[in-house]
Amino acid sequence: MNGEDTRSSSFGAPLDASDLDSGFSTRGIFSEALAPTPPQPARIQQHPRNSSQQQKRAVTIDISKQGAHINRFSISGVSRIRSGFLSDLLEPVFQSRTIKEAVDETREAAGKLRALGIAKAVLVEMDRSGEKEGALDVHFHCQDGSRYMVKTGVDVGDSEGMASVTGRVSNIWGGGESFEANYSRGSKTQAAFQGTLSAPLDADPRKRLEATANQAILANRPYSSHDELRRTLNIAYKQDTFGGMHELCYSLSWRDICNLGLHASPSLRRDAGHSLKSSIAYTFSSDSRDSATVPTCGSYARVGTELAGIGGDVQFAKSNFELQSNQDLGRGYVLSSSLHGGLLWGARTSIADRFFLGGNTSVRGFEHRGIGPRDGEDSLGGDVFYAVGLSLLTPLPYVKTDALKGHLWANSGQCALLDSRGLGKAGASQGMTSEMFRFLTSPSASVGLGLVYRHSLVRVELSCCLPVVATTTDRPKPGMHFGLGFQFL
Amino acid sequence: MATPEAPLREILKAISFTQFPLRINRSFFTPETIDSPQLYIHRPLTQKSSASPSCDVKSMSTLALLRFVGFKADIKYSSEPEASPNNQLPYLLLPDSLALDARGIESHLREQGVLGESELADEMVYLTMVENNLIPVTEYLAWIDPEGFDSIGWQKYLGSYPMIVRYFLGWQKRLHTSRKLQTGLPEYGSALDGDVIYENAFRALDSLVVLLGERKYFSGIKPGVLDALVFACLNVIVEAPLKSPIRSAMTREGSKYKTLLDFTMRILEEYFQ
Numbered sequence: 001m002n003g004e005d006t007r008s009s010s011f012g013a014p015l016d017a018s019d020l021d022s023g024f025s026t027r028g029i030f031s032e033a034l035a036p037t038p039p040q041p042a043r044i045q046q047h048p049r050n051s052s053q054q055q056k057r058a059v060t061i062d063i064s065k066q067g068a069h070i071n072r073f074s075i076s077g078v079s080r081i082r083s084g085f086l087s088d089l090l091e092p093v094f095q096s097r098t099i100k101e102a103v104d105e106t107r108e109a110a111g112k113l114r115a116l117g118i119a120k121a122v123l124v125e126m127d128r129s130g131e132k133e134g135a136l137d138v139h140f141h142c143q144d145g146s147r148y149m150v151k152t153g154v155d156v157g158d159s160e161g162m163a164s165v166t167g168r169v170s171n172i173w174g175g176g177e178s179f180e181a182n183y184s185r186g187s188k189t190q191a192a193f194q195g196t197l198s199a200p201l202d203a204d205p206r207k208r209l210e211a212t213a214n215q216a217i218l219a220n221r222p223y224s225s226h227d228e229l230r231r232t233l234n235i236a237y238k239q240d241t242f243g244g245m246h247e248l249c250y251s252l253s254w255r256d257i258c259n260l261g262l263h264a265s266p267s268l269r270r271d272a273g274h275s276l277k278s279s280i281a282y283t284f285s286s287d288s289r290d291s292a293t294v295p296t297c298g299s300y301a302r303v304g305t306e307l308a309g310i311g312g313d314v315q316f317a318k319s320n321f322e323l324q325s326n327q328d329l330g331r332g333y334v335l336s337s338s339l340h341g342g343l344l345w346g347a348r349t350s351i352a353d354r355f356f357l358g359g360n361t362s363v364r365g366f367e368h369r370g371i372g373p374r375d376g377e378d379s380l381g382g383d384v385f386y387a388v389g390l391s392l393l394t395p396l397p398y399v400k401t402d403a404l405k406g407h408l409w410a411n412s413g414q415c416a417l418l419d420s421r422g423l424g425k426a427g428a429s430q431g432m433t434s435e436m437f438r439f440l441t442s443p444s445a446s447v448g449l450g451l452v453y454r455h456s457l458v459r460v461e462l463s464c465c466l467p468v469v470a471t472t473t474d475r476p477k478p479g480m481h482f483g484l485g486f487q488f489l
Numbered sequence: 490m491a492t493p494e495a496p497l498r499e500i501l502k503a504i505s506f507t508q509f510p511l512r513i514n515r516s517f518f519t520p521e522t523i524d525s526p527q528l529y530i531h532r533p534l535t536q537k538s539s540a541s542p543s544c545d546v547k548s549m550s551t552l553a554l555l556r557f558v559g560f561k562a563d564i565k566y567s568s569e570p571e572a573s574p575n576n577q578l579p580y581l582l583l584p585d586s587l588a589l590d591a592r593g594i595e596s597h598l599r600e601q602g603v604l605g606e607s608e609l610a611d612e613m614v615y616l617t618m619v620e621n622n623l624i625p626v627t628e629y630l631a632w633i634d635p636e637g638f639d640s641i642g643w644q645k646y647l648g649s650y651p652m653i654v655r656y657f658l659g660w661q662k663r664l665h666t667s668r669k670l671q672t673g674l675p676e677y678g679s680a681l682d683g684d685v686i687y688e689n690a691f692r693a694l695d696s697l698v699v700l701l702g703e704r705k706y707f708s709g710i711k712p713g714v715l716d717a718l719v720f721a722c723l724n725v726i727v728e729a730p731l732k733s734p735i736r737s738a739m740t741r742e743g744s745k746y747k748t749l750l751d752f753t754m755r756i757l758e759e760y761f762q
Binding site: 252254256257258259260261262263264265266267269270272273274276311312313372373374375376380414416417421422423425435438439442444446466467468469470471472473474476478 | 507509510511512513514515516517518519520521523569570571572573574576582586587588589593650651653654657658
């Protein structure tokens, strides 16, 4: 260590997550040669400014081997921080035994403060301790994070337009806890309220415990003669690690299929009324795409499993997955392929739990929920489904922007019930096997071409849709279609 | 003279969207068919047998009316009113999937010609009297009276729901019924008084005793809408698993309401056994 150099320097290279970025300054430890260098390299070399100094002061410090420990920590600029939270946050910092560890852990801690909204910006100052030899003092200069936020917005997605107002209180008890309340009204969702209390675990923004309460009235009348009133309580543990986001959730949901009217089908009347679902669900998702709406490379995977029947009057096992892969073919061509599937297994499933297929963000060329079981005018949903999509994004002549592309696509999928009205109608296992084979080999399908526009928030599509194969209960919708959404097949 | 756009227009016309889809497969779904009308009436799914098919006035009244006119319908038991068009049982499901609520069923019977006009001139007045004075007794017994709520509302109407839903719906229903009864009859004042409800009911029973007299039915030779409604109300009150002042007064030895009790038993024997 060069003990003679007492000039300060700062650097702010990102950690593995941009959220954890923070300003950093050292005093009395390193020279300004640290400035452009992230903390990961083990060897740091000083570069004096002139040749005479170069001969005299060229020295190499291996900070991964230089012993040091944090002696004192102080923080300024934050109005609300809990001592217990600070202990958890700084535990790895105080456990560091080398300079490199101290720098890394200090940066990590500063980044967590930012990610949790406790501070807007953090400047880390590290100095040699005057009290002990080989010890460091650390000080965080923080800019206090904003505690209250209210925003209004208009969201468009999944064939629904929605206006919402959201209020948020951050860092409620000084440990990065937040409460968010949201009220929204949309074209399908008549009214929805949601309140979420979220708290980090171990002072880590990547591990969160969330409690959510929501109520929504879903107007399903355009495609099924009923409304659904849904009141849900969720407690979820979320952890962003091991290559993706893991979520373990307990959910208590009271559903009311109501307002059926005169012309609802008998199949829908069977599902009407109150039900209480008590379930445990696990979801894993991994996203390496460069864009969630119009990706040009990377892949996305999401797998979910839900087990209902721990109390309540609904019993089922449900599993579904979404896979997407994107290949950049060069010259502006991108090939995207998707595979979705799901299975709902229960003695008597409800429309509130089933899968639906068809629509601009699902299998294009069909009405929203236009594929699968239908009684009269009512789409009933299915217990089992699959959907496959293949899209080719192409550059357009005379168009310079990458945001607008040509689009050739082919979609197919099928959806069915497993009970005596669907694939189980043959009764005997042999009959079901043959129906299952037909189900897998006779999908409803459509092809088309059009334009895709990548907006900063949503994906906009204009497509000429040609349904090629359909079943007698499907609702094919050939013609020009306009689609808005986040996730498309 | 053809313009350069004309060929394109012709091509677009040729590729008419109506030609799609090119192939239609057999569906994977076969809906259950309804061959004959189905009448859904209220009955707890846990209840296996009982003297009367339902403890619900409107269900019993509609079932009685269908039996009076000889309308054939399959009886289905349900404890879920949300399945009906007006969120109230009973409802009639016709083979074309059209569902009719209680009023719709009456209109349907009149349209079919099986339910004629009543011989009773003031039938509407008496119907209103029964609706305003006897039906509130059954609602009071089921939802407001503490013992009645335990044995009727909680057990028979809400028994099929999970406990949390049961508590919430019970609270909701009690609140709604209390407000409805107070709104309908402002003499209750701020607190709902069971005695006022019973007094009104006794006055209505007195009128019905006079109206029935020595006749077999209120409507004349054949029973009609008023007979169905009075029968349903009295049957539910008498069959209720708790003692009410009306039940005691009707079943007492030498009761002045004996003709009404006989009327109820007569219909039960003739049309429900």
